[in-house]
Amino acid sequence: MHRKFLIAGNWKMSNGIADSVSLVDVIKSRTSKILSIDMLVCPPFTALDAARKAAAGSLLRIGAQNMYHESKGAFTGEVSYSMLRDCNISHVILGHSERRTIFGESDELINKKVCAALGNSLLPILCIGETEAEREKNQTFTVIEAQLEKCLRGVSNEQAENLVIAYEPVWAIGTGKTATPEIAQEAHSFVREQLAKIFNEKLANSVRILYGGSMKAANAEALLNQPDIDGGLIGGASLIADEFCSIIGTADKLSL
Numbered sequence: 001m002h003r004k005f006l007i008a009g010n011w012k013m014s015n016g017i018a019d020s021v022s023l024v025d026v027i028k029s030r031t032s033k034i035l036s037i038d039m040l041v042c043p044p045f046t047a048l049d050a051a052r053k054a055a056a057g058s059l060l061r062i063g064a065q066n067m068y069h070e071s072k073g074a075f076t077g078e079v080s081y082s083m084l085r086d087c088n089i090s091h092v093i094l095g096h097s098e099r100r101t102i103f104g105e106s107d108e109l110i111n112k113k114v115c116a117a118l119g120n121s122l123l124p125i126l127c128i129g130e131t132e133a134e135r136e137k138n139q140t141f142t143v144i145e146a147q148l149e150k151c152l153r154g155v156s157n158e159q160a161e162n163l164v165i166a167y168e169p170v171w172a173i174g175t176g177k178t179a180t181p182e183i184a185q186e187a188h189s190f191v192r193e194q195l196a197k198i199f200n201e202k203l204a205n206s207v208r209i210l211y212g213g214s215m216k217a218a219n220a221e222a223l224l225n226q227p228d229i230d231g232g233l234i235g236g237a238s239l240i241a242d243e244f245c246s247i248i249g250t251a252d253k254l255s256l
């Protein structure tokens with residue numbers, strides 16, 4: 001089955017309004033002829049509106065890095081799904097390992113966010129992945145299986161059509177230690193098997209599974225060439241226009 005690549009940048013806590021607009025402008029102009037893949041950048045909340053306006057008229061989509069599952073109320077410091085909708089945001093990253101480890105987000109909370117996003121026309125990019133200690137103890141598959149089962153509870157087959165999964169081994173995030181294409185493929189294929197169990201095989205074959213963890217221009221082709229890797233969720237390298245646009249170019253070349 002042909003799945004369209006999605007190349008997504010997670011800018012994390014980098015780029016204010018001016019830097020976000022300039023980076024969007026450069027990416028937009030350098031990718032104006034790219035039609036075969038989906039492209040997304042996820043700036044911080046404060047730059048979402050400006051980035052979306054800068055990206056208008058192009059195929060570059062803008063996503064958020066997190067959200068809260070209630071529409072409004074006494075949740076100091078949170079940003080709701082309806083506020084993201086209000087900014088015309090298409091995607092939202094949920095359950096990133098930094099949210100899990102630094103901010104204590106549980107699978108149960110992430111599940112509420114995934115359901116709220118899917119129920120309100122936002123496309124969630126659900127992040128999963130094992131830590132280095134878990135991999136060393138041979139727990140990679142059990143960890144991934146549990147994360148998927150808990151975070152996708154209550155998601156209908158129909159809703160799952162709009163789901164994107166990002167496999168981000170925690171030991172590869174921001175460390176320069178990329179998973180080898182073989183290690184990544186093995187995990188992605190396992191994720192797809194789990195999606196087939198939770199939903200069904202047809203759906204599992206249509207859901208995009210992105211790889212995240214020190215992906216850059218130099219290793220993108222080997223990773224994207226794997227049968228179950230359908231794109232990338234890129235941190236550090238997405239802040240550098242040359243790197244990010246080169247990864248986009250690679251995905252485009254592989255799609256033709």
Ligand code: 13P
Nearest residue numbers: 010173174213214235236
């Ligand atoms: P790096 O690409 O900087 O390793 O970050 C990956 C990531 O966390 C994307 O969400």
